[in-house]
Amino acid sequence: MLKFDNVSMRYPGAGDVLRNVSFHLQRGEMAFLTGRSGAGKSTLLKLIAVIERCSRGQVLLDGQDLNQAKDRQVPFIRRKVGLIFQDYKLLQDRTVFDNVALPLVIAGYGHHEVSRRVRASLDKVGLLGKERKYPAVLSGGEQQRVGIARAVVNKPPMILADEPTGNLDPELSAEIMHLFEQFQQVGVTILIASHDISLIAQMNHRILKLDHGQLVAS
Numbered sequence: 638m639l640k641f642d643n644v645s646m647r648y649p650g651a652g653d654v655l656r657n658v659s660f661h662l663q664r665g666e667m668a669f670l671t672g673r674s675g676a677g678k679s680t681l682l683k684l685i686a687v688i689e690r691c692s693r694g695q696v697l698l699d700g701q702d703l704n705q706a707k708d709r710q711v712p713f714i715r716r717k718v719g720l721i722f723q724d725y726k727l728l729q730d731r732t733v734f735d736n737v738a739l740p741l742v743i744a745g746y747g748h749h750e751v752s753r754r755v756r757a758s759l760d761k762v763g764l765l766g767k768e769r770k771y772p773a774v775l776s777g778g779e780q781q782r783v784g785i786a787r788a789v790v791n792k793p794p795m796i797l798a799d800e801p802t803g804n805l806d807p808e809l810s811a812e813i814m815h816l817f818e819q820f821q822q823v824g825v826t827i828l829i830a831s832h833d834i835s836l837i838a839q840m841n842h843r844i845l846k847l848d849h850g851q852l853v854a855s
């Protein structure tokens with residue numbers, strides 16, 4: 638599903654943020670990406686979402702070389718990848734329903750299909766009764782569930798999460814991780830950047846560890 642082949646990345650005016658990173662994630666695999674602050678975790682995720690492009694090497698998603706992708710292909714690549722953020726990135730002036738519907742509206746789905754898919758997605762994250770609420774009245778854990786529902790609403794084969802539990806207490810964090818496992822069980826490939834070592838240790842998944850831009854464990 639995802640292959641990094643000798644990938645290096647440097648931002649203009651800086652040294653290498655990723656250095657010769659190689660790994661392979663199988664379809665349906667769930668892995669954690671760990672490492673200290675500044676190790677390059679967010680940068681690695683940005684390469685998969687084509688928010689950045691690597692300086693050397695190849696990132697292959699479903700066999701497609703992302704560095705070779707034309708700008709007009711990028712929106713289609715992004716539809717394969719559901720993105721989840723630490724700070725949820727919800728639109729505060731839109732309801733839960735509208736937040737989750739957004740990727741489908743952008744993709745041009747009709748009203749009936751949007752409604753059906755949004756309800757299915759909210760059902761999966763346990764928020765079916767909260768469609769008309771605004772994000773501000775939800776707990777942190779519920780807001781992250783909205784973020785997850787939005788990420789999976791167009792059924793991407795892959796989920797990328799950047800510190801998804803960074804703002805949550807240990808109990809809510811564990812619930813969110815179990816939710817990711819449920820998506821993994823139906824074949825979604827999942828990569829989660831996190832420095833919450835104790836949470837990761839409780840779960841039995843592969844760990845990719847970055848140290849100063851180099852993969853030191855995989």
Ligand SMILES: Nc1ncnc2c1ncn2[C@@H]1O[C@H](COP(=O)(O)OP(=O)(O)OP(=O)(O)O)[C@@H](O)[C@H]1O
Nearest residue numbers: 648649651654672673674675676677678679680681
């Ligand atoms: N747009 C950018 N331009 C220049 N340098 C950047 C940019 N984004 C990140 N960096 C630098 O690249 C390095 C890796 O950053 P990155 O955000 O990938 O690390 P991280 O492991 O995700 O850290 P954190 O856990 O703090 O989020 C850091 O030194 C950072 O300052």
